[in-house]
Amino acid sequence: MSDLYLKFVNTPVGKSAAQTLGLPSPVPLSRWKRPDQPFIEGHVLVGASAGGKAIASLGTILGASPAELFHASAPASLEDSAKAGSKSTALVPSDTNQRFAALVFDASGMKDTAELRALYDFFHPTIRKLSGNARVLIIGQDPANCKSAAQAASQRALEGFTRAVGKEIGKKGSTANLLWLAPGAEKQMESSVRFFLSPRSAYVSGQVARISKSSQSEVATNPVAPLTGKVALVTGASRGIGESIAETLARDGATVIGLDIPQAMEDLQKVTDRIKGKALACDITSAEAPKQIAAFAKEHFGGIDLVIHNAGITRDKTLGNMPEHFWDMAIAVNLTAEELIDEELLSQDLLRENGRIVCVSSISGIAGNFGQTNYACAKSGVIGYVEAMAKQLKNGITINAVAPGFIETQMTAAMPLTIREAGRRMNSLSQGGLPVDVAEAIGWYCNPTSVGVNGNVVRVCGQSLIGK
Numbered sequence: 343m344s345d346l347y348l349k350f351v352n353t354p355v356g357k358s359a360a361q362t363l364g365l366p367s368p369v370p371l372s373r374w375k376r377p378d379q380p381f382i383e384g385h386v387l388v389g390a391s392a393g394g395k396a397i398a399s400l401g402t403i404l405g406a407s408p409a410e411l412f413h414a415s416a417p418a419s420l421e422d423s424a425k426a427g428s429k430s431t432a433l434v435p436s437d438t439n440q441r442f443a444a445l446v447f448d449a450s451g452m453k454d455t456a457e458l459r460a461l462y463d464f465f466h467p468t469i470r471k472l473s474g475n476a477r478v479l480i481i482g483q484d485p486a487n488c489k490s491a492a493q494a495a496s497q498r499a500l501e502g503f504t505r506a507v508g509k510e511i512g513k514k515g516s517t518a519n520l521l522w523l524a525p526g527a528e529k530q531m532e533s534s535v536r537f538f539l540s541p542r543s544a545y546v547s548g549q550v551a552r553i554s555k556s557s558q559s560e561v562a563t564n565p566v567a568p569l570t571g572k573v574a575l576v577t578g579a580s581r582g583i584g585e586s587i588a589e590t591l592a593r594d595g596a597t598v599i600g601l602d603i604p605q606a607m608e609d610l611q612k613v614t615d616r617i618k619g620k621a622l623a624c625d626i627t628s629a630e631a632p633k634q635i636a637a638f639a640k641e642h643f644g645g646i647d648l649v650i651h652n653a654g655i656t657r658d659k660t661l662g663n664m665p666e667h668f669w670d671m672a673i674a675v676n677l678t679a680e681e682l683i684d685e686e687l688l689s690q691d692l693l694r695e696n697g698r699i700v701c702v703s704s705i706s707g708i709a710g711n712f713g714q715t716n717y718a719c720a721k722s723g724v725i726g727y728v729e730a731m732a733k734q735l736k737n738g739i740t741i742n743a744v745a746p747g748f749i750e751t752q753m754t755a756a757m758p759l760t761i762r763e764a765g766r767r768m769n770s771l772s773q774g775g776l777p778v779d780v781a782e783a784i785g786w787y788c789n790p791t792s793v794g795v796n797g798n799v800v801r802v803c804g805q806s807l808i809g810k
């Protein structure tokens with residue numbers, strides 16, 4: 343469903359009407375368009391606090407992009423400055439007209455809260471120099487691994503800082519996110535840096551992603567089609583977010599098995615024909631579904647690499663008015679089916695090495711929602727499942743979740759107008775997301791080099807004001 347207000351407010355008449363009436367003025371978001379598009383274009387300013395552990399890897403990742411790099415600690419190279427433990431001073435002069443597509447700050451070296459001043463020193467003179475649709479990315483250390491309380495406090499402080507920055511820059515279509523590295527995980531951050539700096543993360547803001555060190559050997563990928571040779575199962579692929587996930591994974595090189603209920607076969611077939619995939623008619627809540635899916639994957643491909651649990655339903659009613667079958671269906675489709683399918687694929691050893699499982703949760707599962715006790719319960723259960731499974735999976739297999747906020751689909755088009763408008767605007771970007779925004783986040787999880795990205799729940803919600 344199209345957002346007519348977003349279109350109107352970006353016309354000259356609409357812009358001045360919104361200004362006069364004090365209404366939100368959402369900026370159209372730039373999304374990833376061309377296969378050969380670099381992950382970031384424009385000028386990138388990089389800074390680091392003393393002892394930054396990620397700065398050398400950042401230099402390698404960003405150095406390989408066509409973006410022009412500026413360093414806050416001139417004139418040393420990124421690597422030299424990390425070795426020398428330089429401070430983030432010597433910023434670009436405040437009178438320069440230079441605009442930045444991204445500000446990247448390595449705060450991983452911070453050891454105590456006095457060092458938080460480096461954030462102010464770096465961002466205060468530069469934040470107003472961000473162009474529209476820009477990116478702020480901060481790299482820190484996971485506080486869970488910090489040796490002292492002072493260090494944990496300084497690293498945890500980055501979360502509040504990032505979220506507040508996201509709220510300040512969202513009105514220009516810009517985002518702010520934080521990566522928390524485990525010790526020694528610097529080499530595992532490339533796919534995440536690329537994702538969070540690129541237009542693929544257009545609707546992801548105020549998020550923290552944890553990156554762990556992996557013993558899995560590094561894999562070389564084709565940046566244009568990183569999923570080449572992979573087989574993906576996408577449930578609920580006939581429409582909405584699932585259709586977009588199927589298209590995005592196919593665009594990135596995967597062969598897709600699209601699954602949906604038998605009643606949706608006509609639409610599903612159109613999707614899978616378009617992306618040269620295979621269609622599977624299956625109700626994931628049926629007793630035979632896990633074995634049926636496993637047999638299909640085995641027969642056609644000998645196994646599977648990517649499992650995307652997207653199929654979902656809402657059956658809204660306040661708890662006192664909720665019929666029993668509403669409760670049962672919401673739990674069965676949104677939660678139990680995912681567990682049973684994974685159990686079967688894993689027990690038959692069909693999920694291949696360096697495989698990926700991605701579950702689609704919801705901000706309703708994080709914040710709860712009126713009339714959605716069943717749905718929120720199931721989507722929250724998905725998060726618990728992902729966090730527990732992340733510790734158990736082996737062979738480089740990861741599991742993560744996305745938690746979409748307001749996404750423009752048939753599900754949200756069916757909402758009453760006032761609730762729909764509120765849902766659309768109540769986020770830092772003042773607009774709803776598109777199915778492709780969820781799909782791109784899933785593409786990042788599925789990237790073969792995202793092996794250190796495990797057990798995360800990243801919201802694709804434009805930094806919704808709802809929830810924590």
Ligand code: NAD
Binds near residue numbers: 577580581601752
């Ligand atoms: P949708 O209703 O457009 O699509 C869901 C798909 O799942 C449909 O094709 C449906 O046929 C399929 N499905 C339902 N029950 C099934 C079953 N038993 N077996 C097989 N397939 C089944 O919904 P959507 O908006 O595209 O949502 C996709 C996912 O994203 C869902 O898990 C949903 O809960 C989640 N989500 C959506 C939003 C949003 O704003 N649209 C927000 C948060 C989370």
